[in-house]
Amino acid sequence: MAPSEPVRGGAVPGQGRRRLTLQDIADAAGVSPGLVSMVLRGRPGPNADTAARVTEVAQRLGYRANRTASQLASRRTRLLGVTMTPGNPYHGELVEEILQRTHERGYEVLLSPVTRTHEELSSIQTLVDSRCEVVVLLNSTLTTQQLTTALDGVPAVCVGRPLDVPDVDVVRTDDITAMGLLVDHLVGLGHTSIAHVDGGGDYLPEVRRLGYEEAMHRHGLTPLVLPGGETEQHGAEAAADLLRHDVTAAVTYNDLCAVGLMDRLQKLGVRIPDDLSVTGFDDDRLSGLHGIDLTTIDPSKLEQARLAVDWAVQRIEEERSERAVHDFPPRLVVRGSSGPVPQRRSRRMAAARAAEG
Amino acid sequence: MAPSEPVRGGAVPGQGRRRLTLQDIADAAGVSPGLVSMVLRGRPGPNADTAARVTEVAQRLGYRANRTASQLASRRTRLLGVTMTPGNPYHGELVEEILQRTHERGYEVLLSPVTRTHEELSSIQTLVDSRCEVVVLLNSTLTTQQLTTALDGVPAVCVGRPLDVPDVDVVRTDDITAMGLLVDHLVGLGHTSIAHVDGGGDYLPEVRRLGYEEAMHRHGLTPLVLPGGETEQHGAEAAADLLRHDVTAAVTYNDLCAVGLMDRLQKLGVRIPDDLSVTGFDDDRLSGLHGIDLTTIDPSKLEQARLAVDWAVQRIEEERSERAVHDFPPRLVVRGSSGPVPQRRSRRMAAARAAEG
DNA sequence: GCCTGTTCTTAAAGCGCTTCAAGAACTGCA
DNA sequence: TGCAGTTCTTGAAGCGCTTTAAGAACAGGC
Numbered sequence: 001m002a003p004s005e006p007v008r009g010g011a012v013p014g015q016g017r018r019r020l021t022l023q024d025i026a027d028a029a030g031v032s033p034g035l036v037s038m039v040l041r042g043r044p045g046p047n048a049d050t051a052a053r054v055t056e057v058a059q060r061l062g063y064r065a066n067r068t069a070s071q072l073a074s075r076r077t078r079l080l081g082v083t084m085t086p087g088n089p090y091h092g093e094l095v096e097e098i099l100q101r102t103h104e105r106g107y108e109v110l111l112s113p114v115t116r117t118h119e120e121l122s123s124i125q126t127l128v129d130s131r132c133e134v135v136v137l138l139n140s141t142l143t144t145q146q147l148t149t150a151l152d153g154v155p156a157v158c159v160g161r162p163l164d165v166p167d168v169d170v171v172r173t174d175d176i177t178a179m180g181l182l183v184d185h186l187v188g189l190g191h192t193s194i195a196h197v198d199g200g201g202d203y204l205p206e207v208r209r210l211g212y213e214e215a216m217h218r219h220g221l222t223p224l225v226l227p228g229g230e231t232e233q234h235g236a237e238a239a240a241d242l243l244r245h246d247v248t249a250a251v252t253y254n255d256l257c258a259v260g261l262m263d264r265l266q267k268l269g270v271r272i273p274d275d276l277s278v279t280g281f282d283d284d285r286l287s288g289l290h291g292i293d294l295t296t297i298d299p300s301k302l303e304q305a306r307l308a309v310d311w312a313v314q315r316i317e318e319e320r321s322e323r324a325v326h327d328f329p330p331r332l333v334v335r336g337s338s339g340p341v342p343q344r345r346s347r348r349m350a351a352a353r354a355a356e357g
Numbered sequence: 358m359a360p361s362e363p364v365r366g367g368a369v370p371g372q373g374r375r376r377l378t379l380q381d382i383a384d385a386a387g388v389s390p391g392l393v394s395m396v397l398r399g400r401p402g403p404n405a406d407t408a409a410r411v412t413e414v415a416q417r418l419g420y421r422a423n424r425t426a427s428q429l430a431s432r433r434t435r436l437l438g439v440t441m442t443p444g445n446p447y448h449g450e451l452v453e454e455i456l457q458r459t460h461e462r463g464y465e466v467l468l469s470p471v472t473r474t475h476e477e478l479s480s481i482q483t484l485v486d487s488r489c490e491v492v493v494l495l496n497s498t499l500t501t502q503q504l505t506t507a508l509d510g511v512p513a514v515c516v517g518r519p520l521d522v523p524d525v526d527v528v529r530t531d532d533i534t535a536m537g538l539l540v541d542h543l544v545g546l547g548h549t550s551i552a553h554v555d556g557g558g559d560y561l562p563e564v565r566r567l568g569y570e571e572a573m574h575r576h577g578l579t580p581l582v583l584p585g586g587e588t589e590q591h592g593a594e595a596a597a598d599l600l601r602h603d604v605t606a607a608v609t610y611n612d613l614c615a616v617g618l619m620d621r622l623q624k625l626g627v628r629i630p631d632d633l634s635v636t637g638f639d640d641d642r643l644s645g646l647h648g649i650d651l652t653t654i655d656p657s658k659l660e661q662a663r664l665a666v667d668w669a670v671q672r673i674e675e676e677r678s679e680r681a682v683h684d685f686p687p688r689l690v691v692r693g694s695s696g697p698v699p700q701r702r703s704r705r706m707a708a709a710r711a712a713e714g
Numbered sequence: 715g716c717c718t719g720t721t722c723t724t725a726a727a728g729c730g731c732t733t734c735a736a737g738a739a740c741t742g743c744a
Numbered sequence: 745t746g747c748a749g750t751t752c753t754t755g756a757a758g759c760g761c762t763t764t765a766a767g768a769a770c771a772g773g774c
Contacts, residue, residue, distance in 0.1 A: 087449025291648030
C-alpha cells in the first residue's frame with residue numbers, strides 16, 4: 001500500500017525520497033499510529049493477532065522508526081556518548097570494549113572525536129546537545145571548570161584521570177605508583193641516569209611527571225624532565241634533546257611517545273636496550289610486537305572500560321549521585337626495550353649526538 | 358529568570374534536571390520562541406537590537422538547543438555518518454581527515470563503530486536511523502544487496518572498495534595495480550618464490566589476491582596464496598604456514614597483517630629482509646618507524662578522505678545522482694623490509710620452521 | 715438484557731524546535 | 745493626515761514519534 005500522502009519535492013537538500021512513517025504503517029495495517037508504536041516496541045497491551053499483523057506489515061514495507069522523533073517523544077535517547085581520538089590505538093582498544101559492554105546493557109554508543117582540529121570541549125558539547133544520557137570521557141584534558149560547563153549537568157565517567165567534578169565518576173590506574181614501578185625496574189637494572197620524556201602540559205602528563213620525580217627522589221636520584229608529548233611525532237622530536245644529556249634510560253609519557261623516540265634514535269644508530277633503555281605507558285596492542293617490544297605499564301584497559309560502562313549505566317538507571325572512584329593497580333610489563341645499564345659510555349650514543357648536532 | 362514551569366520529577370531514568378528550552382529564553386527576553394530560534398541561528402529578519410538582547414540572555418542562561426528537536430523540526434540533520442573500526446590505525450587517519458574536511462563544509466560527523474561484535478549492517482542502520490544525510494563507508498564488506506537494504510535510499514560514498522550500487526560513489530586506489538607494483542618490486546630484487554598472505558574472504562582481500570596472482574603470472578611465476586586476515590593476529594598466525602613453504606618474500610594483505618607476520622617470524626629468529634622480504638599495504642603511520650620499516654603501498658589516504666567528503670556533500674547539496682568513481686594511483690613506498698633475494702637457503706628460516714613445527 | 719469488569723484501540727496532547735503566513739509597528743511620501 | 749511600503753514579530757502548524765486518558769468492544773454474572 002502506498003504512503004497516504006504525495007511524495008514531497010526535493011526542495012530541502014539532503015531529504016531524498018520520503019521515508020515511511022508510523023502513519024503509513026498504521027494506514028496499511030488499518031490501525032492507529034499509537035498502536036503500531038506499541039507493537040513495534042513490544043509493549044504490553046496490543047492483542048496478539050493485531051500485533052502479528054502490524055509486525056508483518058511493518059516488516060514487509062521495510063519500516064524503520066525515525067530515531068530523532070522517537071528520542072524527542074520519549075525524552076530518552078538510550079545513548080551513551082564517548083569522546084575519543086580516532087587514530088589513538090589505546091582509545092581504539094577501550095572503545096571496542098566499551099561498545100560491547102554498552103550493547104549488552106541495552107544502550108547505543110555515540111562516538112565523538114577529539115582531534116587537533118576538533119577539540120574536546122566542542123566534542124563533549126556535541127554529545128550533550130545530542131542528549132546522550134551519560135558521557136564517557138577518554139581524553140579529558142579539560143579543567144574542572146570547563147568540564148562542568150560542557151557537561152551541563154549530564155553525568156559522566158572519566159577514564160584514566162582523577163577528577164573532582166560533581167556527577168563525574170573516575171576509573172583509572174594509579175599513575176604515581178605506575179611510574180614508580182618503571183623507575184624501580186630501571187634502577188633494579190643498575191640505571192641511575194634516567195630521564196623522563198613528558199607528555200606536555202595537560203593533567204595526566206603532569207601526574208606522570210610527578211610520579212617519576214617522586215620515584216627518582218625515593219632512590220636518591222636527580223630527575224631530568226625533557227619536553228615531549230603524546231604522539232610518536234613528539235617522541236621523535238625529543239630524541240635530539242635526550243642525546244644532549246648523559247642518560248642510560250628514558251621513561252616516556254606513553255607508548256606512542258616511546259615508539260617515536262626509539263624510532264628516531266634507532267635511525268641514528270642507537271641500540272635499544274644496549275645503549276639506552278626505554279619504557280612506555282599503556283601497553284598498546286602494538287607494543288608487544290617484536291620490532292617494538294616495549295617495556296611498559298598495563299593499566300587494565302579492558303577492566304577500566306567495563307567498569308566505566310557499568311557505572312555510566314548505573315548513573316542513568318539508578319540515579320546514583322555519589323561520586324565513585326576506582327583505581328586499578330598498574331602492572332609492569334617487562335619486555336626487550338629495557339635492559340642492564342651499559343658498562344661504559346656508549347659510542348653509538350655519542351655518534352648519534354654528533355649526527356643530530 | 359527561572360524556567361516558567363516546575364522542574365519535572367526524576368521518574369524517567371536518564372532525564373536529570375530539566376534543561377532550558379527555547380520558551381524559557383523567549384520568556385526571559387520577552388519575545389516569542391520563533392524569534393529566539395531565528396536569532397540564535399543567525400537568520401536574517403530580526404532587528405539588530407532585539408537580536409543582541411536575545412543573544413545576551415541565551416548566553417547568560419547557558420542555553421543550548423536540543424539537537425534532537427532541531428533535527429526533527431528542520432528535517433535536516435547536517436549529519437555525515439561514518440562507519441569505521443575504532444582500533445584500526447588506517448581508519449583513524451582517514452577519520453581524522455574526514456572530520457576536518459566535514460567541519461570545513463559545515464556538517465557534523467556521526468561515527469558508528471564496526472567491530473567483531475558490532476557488525477557493519479547494524480552500524481549502517483544506526484546511521485540511517487539517526488537520519489544522517491549521507492554515509493561514508495570505510496569498512497564495507499557487505500554485499501550489494503545488503504548495502505542497498507541497509508542504506509535504504511541514503512546516498513553513500515564507499516572508500517577503498519569498488520562497488521556497483523546506485524547512489525553510492527566510490528573513492529579508492531587501484532588494488533590490482535598496487536599489488537603489481539609490489540610484486541614487480543620484489544621480482545626486481547631477484548625474488549621468484551613470493552607468497553601472498555591474504556586478507557580472508559571479503560571483497561577487498563579477494564581483489565588484492567587477484568592482483569597478486571595476475572602479477573605473478575605476468576612474470577611467469579607460480580602464485581602461492583596462504584590464508585591470513587586483516588589484523589596483526591592473523592599475520593602472526595600465518596607465520597607457521599609460511600615457514601612450511603620455501604619462499605623468499607611475502608606480500609601481505611595490509612600493513613597490520615605484515616606487522617604481525619614479521620613480529621612472529623622475528624621472534625623465531627628470522628631476519629627481515631635478510632632471510633625474507635615482507636611487504637604491506639596502506640602505509641599506516643606506524644609502518645615508517647624504525648622497528649617496522651615496512652615496504653608498502655601508499656593509497657593516498659588523505660586525498661581519498663577529502664574527496665569522499667566532497668562527494669558526500671555534493672550528494673546532499675546538489676542532489677547529484679549519477680555515480681562517481683575515482684581511483685587514486687597507488688604509490689610504492691620502499692623501505693627496509695624488502696631486500697635482495699638471499700644468496701642461499703636461509704638457515705634461520707629452517708631453524709624457525711623446526712621450532713614452529 | 716443490564717451492569718460490571720476486562721481487554722483492546724484510539725484520539726489527542728505533547729516532546730522542543732523550525733518555518734511561514736499574517737499581523738503589528740513603523741517608515742516615508744504625497 | 746492617510747496610505748502604501750518596509751521592517752519586525754508573533755502565532756500556529758507541523759516534524760514523527762510516545763504516552764495516556766478515554767472510549768469501544770466484548771466477556772461474564774445475575
